[in-house]
Amino acid sequence: MLTINSERLLADLAELAEIGRTEDGGVSRLALSPEDVAGRQWFQERVNAAGLEFRQDGAGNQSAILPAADPQALTLIIGSHLDTVRNGGRFDGALGVLSALEVVRTLKEVGQTLPVHLEAISFTDEEGAVVGLFGSQAVAGQLTPAHFTNPRGGVETLRDGMARLNLTVDSILAARRDPATLAGFVEIHIEQGTRLEEANLDIGVVTGIVGIRSAWLKFQGQAAHAGTMPMLKRADALWGAAEFIQQAKTIVIDQFSPGVMNCGQIALAPGSFNIVPAEVTLALEFRHGTEEQLDAMAATLYPLAETVAQANGLTVTITETSGCVAAPSAEAVVQAIETAADKLGLSHTRLMSFAGHDTQSMAAITPGAMIFVPSVNGISHSPKEFTADQDVINGANVLLQTVLILAQ
């Protein structure tokens, strides 16, 4: 049975991890940043070195292509993203792109032709430093004016990043692919959770991806002298934010499990030891399996912010920003992955993804599914993110076999 070149794949992963490497061994390769540009150059060189066709579309997505004999053949896309969160890990995204490259490289090497064009893709800005699922949404034709006018990373970050990559709104919109030309999409990714590890399983077959909603909550009170204004007369915006965090956390745990929420950013003004905070801006994100459950979370958390603000003598402004709709996998692709794992003698289970992935964009225009491999201790978005070599190799081989099944 054909297998990938394990050493080459592991060496690629190690080499890429040096680009944007942080002091504590993590990786900061934020989308459209100078580090991201360096990662892109490295990827292009690897594609060229393998003698594969390199392509970059108008949204900055980069691909390595192994063409079918028939130019009119459909295209089977495999891949993920090379951008990371700030001080994140070396596997999230990178594993999917480099495994896809390795699969295409392996087939090229043995001279195997497929009845489909095989394309290993690296999508722009999956993590949302700028927009989130930027490249895959462009390919899926899902970008709206709001993605450009109210991007999660701010309009300046978007504008500067587009300039750095020579992207324009027109070029990005032109990256849209015709679904009629596609044969499917498969993405391999670390689980970023502990379900596989706890069950001692090799492979997770993803049946769907949770939806994500995110919003800025701006609590506004009244600046005052931190000595002379009596405690009971204050309108302290941080008191409101702190109470919201506490209550929202408890409510989500008690009423919406396994749904989750996070407040991952906070900014305070004016910002001095001796001034009562007048304004606190809080980044709220929450995730659940269906749009109905997300609606229910929004209908609880947003009014909670209002109630807490009023109780603290504050006002609150809620501004929703980029989110992702929940996305079920294609049963045919799920079964192909299961068959591939069985052929390799690897144990597997079906599970839901609590993280957003490029597959949720792609699954809207072509049959798609994901392959998960175990994450040690479930840690991700952290320098401590780790997946064992054998799991990396297993995943890439499952991807190769899945491609061979789907290509028929």
Add this chain to the structure above:
Amino acid sequence: MLTINSERLLADLAELAEIGRTEDGGVSRLALSPEDVAGRQWFQERVNAAGLEFRQDGAGNQSAILPAADPQALTLIIGSHLDTVRNGGRFDGALGVLSALEVVRTLKEVGQTLPVHLEAISFTDEEGAVVGLFGSQAVAGQLTPAHFTNPRGGVETLRDGMARLNLTVDSILAARRDPATLAGFVEIHIEQGTRLEEANLDIGVVTGIVGIRSAWLKFQGQAAHAGTMPMLKRADALWGAAEFIQQAKTIVIDQFSPGVMNCGQIALAPGSFNIVPAEVTLALEFRHGTEEQLDAMAATLYPLAETVAQANGLTVTITETSGCVAAPSAEAVVQAIETAADKLGLSHTRLMSFAGHDTQSMAAITPGAMIFVPSVNGISHSPKEFTADQDVINGANVLLQTVLILAQ
């Protein structure tokens, strides 16, 4: 009875408020900033225009001097500070410096000589953008190595600011004044509270100033993916900080009133919608009337931070930074202010100051006290800070009469 020139004083206040003026009508003239430098130039020009002797010491304190006939006479110092908090008001500090200048200018104008040298001073960095009570502590000989190695505003702010004003550690330490040369210190300031307004009184005679403690609380947890890490397995540093804020606030209100606390700054890392916060740094400040009460607050709040951290699976590091010891006024100066107010037919009351002021440094080396005038709605450290013209004029006239009493 001699009185100050009201129109000139009000015009000075209005003119100074333009330097560092913010969009919403406040003032940002942070100590040692370019705006502070502009304010200092303006002040020097006003002193020169009045034909007064100008002096700047090694800590950047600026003075207007009306010399006594006898060069060996003692010096009576009056004044306050021209620096502001970020987006603060136009009266805090400025009122004290400009009233002092006006008193000296009035005496110079009528050719009145005093048996003491009279010095109107503008102290460097009262508010603590860099150190807090920086100039007055230098004069009082209270600066320690910790003020330079662990300044509240950070070592870079201190170093850059010292360079901007051509200050050196040696020059700052040389600003120390010999207590044997001083006759006393009087500062006029807005109340920054509502006690005078609520009691409909003209003048507050300050019997003492609360002590201030400040500390950085760094809560440390574990970064993780905000989707895949189950809520109950997270070590979210912001959850700890939020719980601390909530509990500390309640405890201070319930157990330490009229003592107060404030969390006026918060910083979070890594800082993304989709990453569980790994580290939150919180600025904690608390104030009370005696060192014993401050010790009791510290002995409650610091262990609370430890308990909350543990309960949330976090660690916390507490780093105390610049504070101020509680400072009682000199009874002789308090009585001189009361006599002055009586002579002017103004109502008055004794009260404690809940804000730190340069007087607390000066009171340690020479008999000192403060004059408060009403603040509308008690608002301070805010663009909405306001004191009525008549209260400004009353305060300056009380200062003039107090000077005439103390000079004898």
